[in-house]
Each structure stands twice: as C-alpha cells, then as structure tokens.
Amino acid sequence: MATDAVRAQVAAKWQDSFNRLNRGQPGITGLMALSEAWNIASEFLHPRDLTTTPTQKEPNMSAIKIAFDVLSKSRMLPMILESFLEDMRKQQHLITAEVNTYMSEFENSSDPRVIGRLVHRLVEWYKAWHPAPELGHTILSAYTLSFQTHVFSVLPPSFPRAFKALVTSTLPKLASDEDQEDEEPPDMSVWGSFETLGLVERYESLIASVCYEHIEAYVLEECRGKWSESMLTGLREWMATKVVPWMVYSYARGAKTPDEAKHMLQGVGSRFDFHICKTLCDLRTSEIFDIIIDYPDSLNALNDLRECLQRVDQRAELVSTLRYANKKRLLHPGADTKDILTQYVSIIRCLRIIDPPGVLLFKVADPIRRYLRERSDTIRCIVASLVGDGESGDSLVDENEPIQPLQTAEVEDYADPHWEPEPIDAGPDFRTNKPSDVISTLVSIYDSRDLFVKELQVLLAQRLLATKDGNFEKERRNIEILKVRFGEAALQVCEVMLKDMTDSRRIDQHVQSQKASVIHPTIISRHFWPPLQATNIVMPGQLQEMQESYAKEFTTFKPDKKLSWLPHLGTVHIDVELTDRTVSTQVPPLEAAFIELFLEKDLWTIEDLVAKLGGVDKASALKSLGTWVDLGVLKEEEDFKYRLLETAEAETSGGRAHAPRPAIAEEPLAVVTVQQQQAEQMRVFWKFIEGMLTNLGSLSLDRIQTMLKFAPTYDRNIDQLGAFMEAARREGLVTVQDGMWKLNKK
Amino acid sequence: MSLAPPRSSTKTSVTGSTTEGAGSVTRRLSSELMQLMMSSSPGISAFPKSDANLFEWVGTIEGAPGTIYAGLTYKIFITFPPNYPYVAPNIKFESPCYHPNVDLTSGAICLDILQDKWSAVYSVQTILLSLQSLLGEPNNASPLNTEAAGLWDSPSEYKVQLMRAYRPISDGPSA
Numbered sequence: 001m002a003t004d005a006v007r008a009q010v011a012a013k014w015q016d017s018f019n020r021l022n023r024g025q026p027g028i029t030g031l032m033a034l035s036e037a038w039n040i041a042s043e044f045l046h047p048r049d050l051t052t053t054p055t056q057k058e059p060n061m062s063a064i065k066i067a068f069d070v071l072s073k074s075r076m077l078p079m080i081l082e083s084f085l086e087d088m089r090k091q092q093h094l095i096t097a098e099v100n101t102y103m104s105e106f107e108n109s110s111d112p113r114v115i116g117r118l119v120h121r122l123v124e125w126y127k128a129w130h131p132a133p134e135l136g137h138t139i140l141s142a143y144t145l146s147f148q149t150h151v152f153s154v155l156p157p158s159f160p161r162a163f164k165a166l167v168t169s170t171l172p173k174l175a176s177d178e179d180q181e182d183e184e185p186p187d188m189s190v191w192g193s194f195e196t197l198g199l200v201e202r203y204e205s206l207i208a209s210v211c212y213e214h215i216e217a218y219v220l221e222e223c224r225g226k227w228s229e230s231m232l233t234g235l236r237e238w239m240a241t242k243v244v245p246w247m248v249y250s251y252a253r254g255a256k257t258p259d260e261a262k263h264m265l266q267g268v269g270s271r272f273d274f275h276i277c278k279t280l281c282d283l284r285t286s287e288i289f290d291i292i293i294d295y296p297d298s299l300n301a302l303n304d305l306r307e308c309l310q311r312v313d314q315r316a317e318l319v320s321t322l323r324y325a326n327k328k329r330l331l332h333p334g335a336d337t338k339d340i341l342t343q344y345v346s347i348i349r350c351l352r353i354i355d356p357p358g359v360l361l362f363k364v365a366d367p368i369r370r371y372l373r374e375r376s377d378t379i380r381c382i383v384a385s386l387v388g389d390g391e392s393g394d395s396l397v398d399e400n401e402p403i404q405p406l407q408t409a410e411v412e413d414y415a416d417p418h419w420e421p422e423p424i425d426a427g428p429d430f431r432t433n434k435p436s437d438v439i440s441t442l443v444s445i446y447d448s449r450d451l452f453v454k455e456l457q458v459l460l461a462q463r464l465l466a467t468k469d470g471n472f473e474k475e476r477r478n479i480e481i482l483k484v485r486f487g488e489a490a491l492q493v494c495e496v497m498l499k500d501m502t503d504s505r506r507i508d509q510h511v512q513s514q515k516a517s518v519i520h521p522t523i524i525s526r527h528f529w530p531p532l533q534a535t536n537i538v539m540p541g542q543l544q545e546m547q548e549s550y551a552k553e554f555t556t557f558k559p560d561k562k563l564s565w566l567p568h569l570g571t572v573h574i575d576v577e578l579t580d581r582t583v584s585t586q587v588p589p590l591e592a593a594f595i596e597l598f599l600e601k602d603l604w605t606i607e608d609l610v611a612k613l614g615g616v617d618k619a620s621a622l623k624s625l626g627t628w629v630d631l632g633v634l635k636e637e638e639d640f641k642y643r644l645l646e647t648a649e650a651e652t653s654g655g656r657a658h659a660p661r662p663a664i665a666e667e668p669l670a671v672v673t674v675q676q677q678q679a680e681q682m683r684v685f686w687k688f689i690e691g692m693l694t695n696l697g698s699l700s701l702d703r704i705q706t707m708l709k710f711a712p713t714y715d716r717n718i719d720q721l722g723a724f725m726e727a728a729r730r731e732g733l734v735t736v737q738d739g740m741w742k743l744n745k746k
Numbered sequence: 747m748s749l750a751p752p753r754s755s756t757k758t759s760v761t762g763s764t765t766e767g768a769g770s771v772t773r774r775l776s777s778e779l780m781q782l783m784m785s786s787s788p789g790i791s792a793f794p795k796s797d798a799n800l801f802e803w804v805g806t807i808e809g810a811p812g813t814i815y816a817g818l819t820y821k822i823f824i825t826f827p828p829n830y831p832y833v834a835p836n837i838k839f840e841s842p843c844y845h846p847n848v849d850l851t852s853g854a855i856c857l858d859i860l861q862d863k864w865s866a867v868y869s870v871q872t873i874l875l876s877l878q879s880l881l882g883e884p885n886n887a888s889p890l891n892t893e894a895a896g897l898w899d900s901p902s903e904y905k906v907q908l909m910r911a912y913r914p915i916s917d918g919p920s921a
Contacts, residue, residue, distance in 0.1 A: 687783040688793075695793040695804040695821075697915075706797040710779055 021074050034074055037067035045084040047091040047129040081139055085146055088129060095125055096154045103156050112166040119166070119193045122151060126196060148198045163203055166190065167210045170249070172242040191249040200250065207250055208268075211243070212275055219279040227291050227301035232308070235276050243272065274311060281308035285318050289325035295346045302353045309354065315425060318354075319363045322347075326364070331371040337381045344368050345438050359425055369445045376675065379455045382442050386452075386485075387459065387478040439485060453490045456482065458530045458673060460494055464501050465522065465569065472501055496528040511553045519546050522570075523554075523563070531677065535568045538614050539589070541596045543567070567593075576633055579646040583633055590616065591624045595633065598644045606640040682724065685711055689725075690743065693734070698742035701725065771830050775800045778870045790874035792824060801826045804840075805874060806915075813882030814901060814908065819915050822853075822877070824870065834864035837873065844911035846884040846895035855880075856890045 021034050044064050071077055102118035126147055131139050170190065194200045200207065218238065223231045248261055251268050284291065284305045291298040291305075309315060329335075330343055344365070351361040372378045443452055463475060476498060483491050504523045511517065539547060551563045572592040576583040593613055597604065606625070610616050625642055628634040635643045688711040689704060699707070705721050708714045716724070725741055728734050735744050779800075782792060792805035803824040809815025821840040827833045837860060839853035847856040859868060859876055889895035897904040 684784065691779075691783050691791055692793040694791045695806050696795070703797075707794070709797055710776065710794060710800075711783075712776070712780060 021076075033070055034076070037070035038076070038080065040064055040067040041071055041080050042083060042087070045080070045087070045131055047084075047088045077139075081142060084131070084139075085142070088143075088146060088150075091129075092150050092154075095122070095151065098122075098125075099151075099154050100156075103158065103162070106162050107158065110165070112162070112169040115162045115166040116169075116190050119190055119197065119199070123193045123196050144198075151197060152202065160203065160206055163199065164206055164210055167203075167207055167250075168214070171210070171214050171246055208271075211247070211250075211272060215239075215243070215272060215275050216279050219276060220283060223280060223283055225287070227287075227294055227298035230300040230304055231280060232277075232304045235280065236273070239272065239276060244269070247272075277308040277311040278314070280304060281312045281314050282317075284308070285314060285321050288318065288322050289329060292322075292343065292346045292350045295350050298350075299353070302350055306354045315355070315360060319360055322364050323367060326368060331368065337372075337375050337377050338385075340368070340372060340375075341378070341381055341385070341442070344372070345442070348438060348441055357420075357422075359422075372445050378445065379451055380459070382439075382445075383452060383455045383459050386439065386456070386482060387463075387475075449486060449490065453486060453493075454530070454677075456491075457493055457497070460497060461530050461532075464497060467501075468571070470501075470505055472498060493528050496525060500524045500528070507554070507557065510557055511550065514557070515549065515553050517546060517550050517553070519550055521550065521563070521565075526564075531680075532566055532569070535566065536614055537568050537590070537593065537616060539565075539567045539593055539596075540612060541599060543589075543593060543596055578633070578644075578648075581648055583631055585631060587627060588624070590620060591627050594621070594624050595628055598634070598642075602644040602646070603637075604642050606642065609642070681713065685714060685716070685724075686728070688714075689728075693741065693743045698737075698740040700739050701741065704741065771826070771828065772800055774831060775826060781869065782871050782874075785871060787871065787875065790871070790878055792822075792870055792874060801828075801830075803870070805837075805870075807874060807878050807881070810878055810882050814905060815881040818908075818912055820881075821915055824873075831866040831868070834860050834868075835870075835873070837877070841913050841915060842911045844891070844894055844908045845881065846886050846889040846891055846898055847880060849890045850894075850911060854890065856885070856888055858885075 018031075021031055040063060044067075068077075071080055098121060099118065102114055102121070106112075106114040106118075129143070129147065131143055191200075219231075219235060222235070222238075244265065247265055247268065251265055284301055287301075288305075291301050295302070305318075309318070326343075326347075330340055347364060347368070348361060351364060352358065354360060443449060446452070460475065460479075464472065467475075479491060479494050479498060482494075500523065504521065507523055508520050512520075538544070547565055547567065551565075554561070554563050567589055570589055571586055572589050573586050574584070574592050574595070576585075576595060590613075594609060597609055597612055606618065606621055609625075610618060610621050613621075622640075625634060625636070629636050629642075632648055633645060635645050637643055685708060688708055692704065692707050693699060696703075696707075701718060701722055704725070705718045708716075708721070725734060725736070729736060732744055734741050736742075779794070789808035789810060790806070792803045794800050795802045795804050803826075805822040805824055807820050807822060809818045809820075819841075820843050823838055823840050825836040827835065837855055839848055839855065842850055843853065844850060848854070855877070857876060857880055859865075859873070884895070884898060886895045886898055894904070894907065897907060
C-alpha cells in the first residue's frame with residue numbers, strides 16, 4: 001500500500017545511508033573498506049581471555065588507526081563501541097570466575113595478600129581490555145564505567161571486609177602486632193590499583209574507618225594508664241611520621257608537589273587529629289577517678305585532657321563519668337571521711353587544672369559536698385587537718401599554699417576590666433568561684449563557720465589537756481594560723497584557753513613556792529572552755545587532803561576565785577609501798593582513788609568501793625581495778641571482791657597470766673564532744689515541745705517548729721525536727737495522727 | 747461572705763506592734779518560759795498560745811496528789827499586761843473549776859498574790875505553784891463560790907459537786 005511518496009522517501013534514505021557508508025567512493029569499494037575496518041577494529045577491541053589465550057602479537061597500530069578513521073567517517077563509532085561493550089559483557093564471566101576463586105581463597109586463609117593479588121589481577125584484566133587511548137575520551141570513560149560497574153556487581157558481600165583487611169595491612173604496624181615479624185613491608189602499590197579500579201572512591205568511608213580504628217587502637221595502646229607524661233605531643237608526632245605518609249597514598253595520590261599534597265590532606269588531617277583528641281579524651285575520662293587519685297603525678301595527663309577538651313566537647317561526659325565514679329567508689333559508708341576529704345581536695349586541684357573557671361568542679365563537687373555534710377565526723381576531720389593533726393602524716397592543706405583569710409562568696413565586680421562572663425555550660429546556681437584556697441572550700445561545705453570554731457575548741461581543749469610537758473608552742477602556732485583564716489574574734493575563746501594553760505603554770509609555781517604540793521592543777525576558766533565531762537567523784541583520803549590544802553593556798557593567792565575540782569581528769573604518779581615491794585606507776589586519778597581506799601582495809605567488794613567514791617559507773621570501776629590486778633597489787637576474788645596483796649603472789653596461783661597492760665590505758669576523753677553538746681541542746685528543745693503539747697493539745701509539725709522559736713538557740717530545720725519527733729514517737733513519748741502530734745498520756 | 751483567706755499575717759504584725767516598746771517585757775517572758783520549761787515541777791506547765799504573741803499563755807494545773815483535786819487537770823488562761831511584771835497577769839480558769847475561790851462560770855480567781863499582794867519578783871512558775879496549792883488549801887474566808895466554801899468541810903458531798911462540774915481536757919487544739 002506504499003504510495004509513491006513513501007517509496008521515494010525510502011529510496012532517498014537508502015541512498016543517503018549508502019553514500020555515508022560508501023563515502024562517495026566508486027562502486028561498493030567504500031562499503032568493502034568499511035567492512036574490513038569494522039573487522040579490524042572489533043578484533044582489536046575484543047576482550048580477550050587472559051587465562052587461556054597468550055598475549056597476541058603486537059597489533060598493527062597504523063592499520064587500526066586507519067580502520068577507526070574509516071569507521072569514524074562513516075559515523076559508525078557508536079556502533080562499534082556498543083558492539084565492544086556487548087562483547088565485554090559476554091566475556092565477563094571470566095572475571096567473575098576469577099573473583100570467586102580469589103575470594104574463596106581469602107575465606108580460607110584470611111590473608112589480605114590474597115585480596116592484594118585479586119586487585120592486581122583485576123587491574124590486569126582492566127588493562128588488557130583497555131581500548132587504545134587514541135580512540136578518544138568517550139570510549140575510555142564508557143569502558144571504565146562499564147568495567148567498574150561489572151566488577152562491583154560481581155564482588156561478593158564479604159569483599160568490604162576483605163578490602164578492609166587489605167587496607168589495614170598497608171598501615172604502619174602497632175606495637176601489639178609485632179609478633180608477626182615475618183611480614184614484608186606493606187605492599188603500597190595496591191593503592192595504585194585501588195585508584196584504577198575506582199575502589200578508593202567507592203570505599204572512601206571504609207578507608208576512613210580503617211584509619212579511625214587504627215588511631216583508636218594506637219592511642220589506647222600507647223596511653224592507657226600512662227599519666228606521668230604528656231601524650232598528646234607524642235601522638236601528633238606519630239601521626240605526622242607514620243599515618244600521614246599512608247594518608248598520602250589514600251588521599252593525595254594525584255598530588256604532584258608536596259604543597260599540593262598538603263593542601264589535599266588538610267581537611268582529612270584535621271578530622272583525624274580531632275579523632276586523636278576524642279579518643280584520648282574518652283580514655284582519660286574513663287580513667288579520671290584514678291588519675292585524680294594519682295595527682296600530682298598525673299599532672300601531665302590532666303594537661304592533655306584540658307587540651308583535648310578544648311577541641312572536643314566532652315565536658316558533660318567528663319562530669320557524668322566522674323560523678324558516677326565518685327558515687328560508686330567514694331561516697332559510700334565504707335570510705336573513711338578523711339579519704340573522702342583527701343580525694344575531694346584532689347578533685348578540686350585537678351579540675352582546676354582542666355577547667356580554671358570551675359564549672360566542672362562545681363558540678364562534680366555538689367554531690368560530694370552534700371554527702372560530706374551528712375557525715376558526722378566531717379568537721380572534726382577538717383579541723384584536725386587544719387591544726388595539722390599529723391596522725392596520718394599528710395595534711396589536706398598544701399604546705400606551700402599561703403595562709404589567707406577564709407573567703408566568702410562575693411558579688412561579682414563588673415567594673416573589673418578582666419571580668420569574664422560565666423562559661424556557657426554553667427548552671428543557673430553556679431557561683432563564680434574565684435580560685436580560693438582549699439580550706440575555704442572545705443569550710444564552705446557548711447553554711448556556718450561557728451561549727452568549725454566549736455569543734456576547734458573541743459579539739460584544742462583535748463590537746464591542751466593532753467599536753468603534759470607544758471610546751472604549747474605548737475598549739476600557739478596553730479591558733480595564730482587559724483586566726484588568719486577565721487579572724488581574731490572567732491578565736492578569742494581559744495586565746496583564753498591557751499592563756500589559762502600558761503597562767504596555770506604561773507599560779508602553780510606561786511602556790512608551790514608558798515606551800516609545796518604534789519598536785520599541779522590546770523586551772524581553766526569554765527566559761528571559755530567547751531563543757532568538760534562532769535563527775536561527782538569524791539577523792540578519798542590523802543588525795544582529798546591534798547586538794548583541800550592546795551585550794552586553800554590558791555584562795556589566799558586569788559581571793560576572788562574558787563577552785564572547783566575535776567578530780568577524774570589528769571594523771572597520778574603513784575608509789576604503792578607494800579610489805580615486800582614498791583609498785584611505782586602512773587595511772588589515771590580514778591585508779592589512784594581506788595588504791596587509796598585499800599589503805600583503810602584489805603578486802604573490798606566493788607559495790608562498797610563505788611559507793612565510797614560516788615559517781616563511778618561499774619564499768620570504769622572494773623577497768624580501774626583491773627589495772628591494779630594486772631600490776632599484781634590487787635587480787636580479784638569471787639563475787640567482785642578485791643583483796644590487797646601485801647606480799648606478791650606467785651604468778652601461777654593467780655590462774656590467769658595477764659599481759660601487763662600499758663600503765664596508762666587510753667586517756668578518757670576529757671572534753672564533751674560537739675555531738676554530746678547537741679544532744680544536750682536537743683534535751684532543752686524537748687522540754688519546750690513537751691510544754692507546748694501539754695498546754696496546747698495536739699499540734700502539727702509546722703506549729704511545733706514555729707513555736708520552738710521561743711526556745712533560745714533553736715536552729716533546726718523542720719526535717720530535723722521531724723526526725724526528732726519520729727525518734728520521740730519510737731520511744732513512746734508522743735503519738736501522731738493525721739499529722740497532729742500529741743503527748744502520749746501514761 | 748468573703749472567700750478571702752484569713753489575713754493572719756496582718757494580724758500577726760498588728761499584735762507584734764502592740765508588743766513594741768515592750769522589748770524588756772518580751773525578754774522577761776522569754777526567760778520565764780525558759781525557766782519554766784527547764785524546771786521540772788510536777789503538775790504545772792504553761793506555754794504561749796501562739797508563736798505570734800508572747801502575752802497570752804495557756805497553762806495546765808494538775809491537782810496535787812493527796813488532795814481532793816488529785817488526778818484532775820485544769821486549763822487556765824494567762825494574759826500578761828504590757829507593763830508586766832509591775833502589774834499582775836490576769837489569770838482565769840478555762841475549764842470549769844468547782845472551788846471556793848474560783849468563780850465557776852467566769853473562771854475568775856480570788857488569790858491575794860494576783861491582786862494586792864502582787865510583786866514583780868513573782869513569776870509564772872510561782873503563780874502556777876500558788877494556784878496548785880490553792881486547789882488543795884482554799885481560803886474560805888473570801889469565797890467566790892460560797893456553796894463550795896460551805897461544802898468544803900464535808901469532803902464526800904464536795905467531791906460529788908466537784909466531779910459534776912469537772913470537764914476533762916480534750917486533746918483538740920485549744921488555741
């Protein structure tokens with residue numbers, strides 16, 4: 001049904017195509033030449049099988065060139081390219097087979113070198129099939145794309161892992177890998193092959209992760225537990241000498257000049273440097289508690305950490321790690337208060353190195369301070385270290401730290417030209433804490449300094465009373481130092497106490513000059529001393545006489561003053577003269593009082609002895625008598641009877657062999673501790689509570705709290721009151737119903 | 747009707763201002779309270795009614811053992827004048843007390859040291875002790891309750907009347 005027009009059109013097209021292929025040559029010679037050129041070209045391009053066919057003879061490049069020219073003129077190049085790619089597709093099974101062979105070999109040996117060979121082999125294939133570069137850019141890129149697409153499609157899923165192993169093998173060895181000494185230097189030529197095959201581009205993130213892992217492994221290996229030297233510089237040096245050359249292969253292959261390479265490495269280099277900092281920072285963060293324990297030996301580790309933290313924002317992690325470690329390792333009942341304080345002081349010093357503005361410290365210290373506030377002996381520990389109670393040798397206070405007055409939180413001085421805003425992660429209740437000395441920080445755990453001064457007095461009283469040689473220089477020095485810290489006024493009482501001690505000696509000298517006496521009392525001003533343990537012991541016999549005659553002499557010397565004895569404190573040097581021997585010893589007064597009673601008669605029951613002295617509990621009486629039994633002066637008989645041994649008994653007849661105790665057993669605590677004072681206060685408050693509940697019926701806790709303002713010196717908060725009332729309820733003193741407390745009627 | 751909360755704070759400050767200029771009185775009352783709390787006199791006690799006002803106290807008196815009032819507890823109100831202790835405090839029984847020298851309905855007390863014999867050396871504690879002993883030893887010469895004075899010499903009848911008038915103290919908040 002073709003019309004003439006259509007036919008004419010077809011004829012014209014045919015003629016046109018023929019002319020193009022024949023290139024206007026006579027007859028069909030053009031066509032023949034084309035056909036030959038096609039054959040030559042496709043023969044040249046044909047992807048050969050490397051495994052079987054030996055490499056062909058050198059192709060005749062000029063003939064090929066002509067053939068391609070012919071094809072190009074006939075605009076047949078796209079056709080030949082297509083046919084070439086089609087041939088390639090047909091031959092691809094060869095590559096697939098080889099890839100599979102190598103991969104299964106790798107599966108068996110896990111040797112990255114196998115993969116290295118695979119890569120090289122693939123490059124061989126690539127080169128063998130590579131069309132001549134003269135054919136122009138289009139063919140080349142089409143070929144490369146097609147080849148790579150195919151290779152990637154046949155690589156099995158296990159290839160990335162294998163590839164990673166290969167990349168890793170090209171890195172400089174870590175110390176821990178050194179057992180495999182046989183290794184030849186890593187085959188860096190594979191990088192060229194990677195580039196050719198496009199593997200670098202395809203597995204870029206994988207290569208980076210290899211490097212990250214390498215850095216991590218190295219940092220962990222080199223730096224773990226080594227806090228005494230600075231690591232960061234060493235790490236960066238290692239990076240420059242070992243990793244950067246490797247990076248040149250992977251990231252700067254195309255570089256022609258060192259400058260160009262440097263430029264290409266800049267971005268990736270800073271990423272890796274960041275990674276070093278981050279790894280080191282993570283490591284040090286996880287070790288921070290022990291680093292602090294090691295301070296000041298770990299100073300360099302802390303400096304590293306500070307530098308890392310400036311690059312890496314890991315401050316929050318550091319805070320939470322340290323808080324967790326503190327909670328787990330420090331703030332539990334098993335830890336000694338002194339240790340907690342020591343560690344707290346170290347934390348203060350360490351975190352000040354890491355973060356001078358103190359935000360980290362503020363965040364970390366808060367739980368420690370709260371915990372310490374709950375410990376009953378915190379103040380005592382702090383005070384003990386204040387006065388250099390050198391029991392353990394090391395004091396919390398740095399000897400070199402200048403003594404300065406306690407600092408109080410001050411209002412910020414905005415006129416200060418060096419003023420800096422609060423750090424960005426400071427919490428709302430953060431107080432700029434100017435680098436203050438450690439003692440100020442410790443004292444500020446508590447809201448009031450009075451507690452410290454009170455505890456200080458108790459401690460001072462104990463130490464003064466325990467001093468026997470009359471040398472108070474150390475205490476005087478301590479007080480002078482403390483005056484600087486706490487201020488003159490707070491320590492006035494301590495001054496009086498010290499003066500009492502020196503005055504006592506002067507008075508004693510005077511009294512002795514008037515009338516010699518064997519007793520040398522310490523005369524203290526009651527109002528200025530913490531309450532001393534009271535007693536109503538009456539000293540018997542000659543002890544009593546000595547006291548009285550001394551008191552008489554004292555009254556003539558100081559007519560307006562009266563001595564009130566605390567006979568149970570002090571020591572007595574006593575010679576007990578018996579028929580056959582003299583026992584000479586130094587004992588507490590109670591012991592002396594007991595042996596004095598044996599002057600009256602030889603056999604006493606313990607009840608009679610206690611009744612005679614008055615105000616002695618049986619436990620301390622037993623202890624005192626035990627001293628004499630141990631010394632072989634008394635003998636314990638049945639029913640707590642004691643007999644004086646005028647003549648020494650043979651050791652065996654006693655039945656028990658005592659290891660003689662030290663003559664002075666531990667000194668009874670002369671001074672009422674702060675806790676005891678508080679208990680006394682609580683007794684007063686209880687009277688008030690009793691009074692209000694008697695008269696006002698039942699009251700809520702709030703009412704009790706407000707009513708207690710009538711009690712002088714009431715300073716408890718409602719929680720403390722609640723706990724106190726609860727304790728009273730357990731004792732059956734009060735009952736509570738619907739939050740209303742009332743007295744338990746008996 | 748107002749739904750506004752009671753303006754207790756205003757009230758507090760007003761009562762506070764009346765005590766102003768009476769700092770020494772307040773001090774005296776505080777020390778008397780302390781003294782009373784720390785002394786352990788059995789059967790007598792007193793405490794300020796509220797924390798805002800130190801001039802009004804509530805007291806409790808138990809009848810002394812061995813007297814007809816033994817085992818009975820009475821509540822009293824003590825109001826201190828601003829010029830205390832130069833003027834005696836005003837004291838009356840809150841719980842009805844059947845007693846020759848106590849008015850049963852008003853609770854007024856006839857006790858010489860609370861009237862003409864008052865002296866500034868007396869204290870809350872001495873007043874309470876006097877009242878406690880007054881219970882057991884009434885002054886029948888100047889009775890407020892003549893019926894009670896008349897019955898005093900016949901203890902069994904007296905006891906019946908006494909117990910009829912007696913109201914045990916409840917535990918509810920009295921203030």
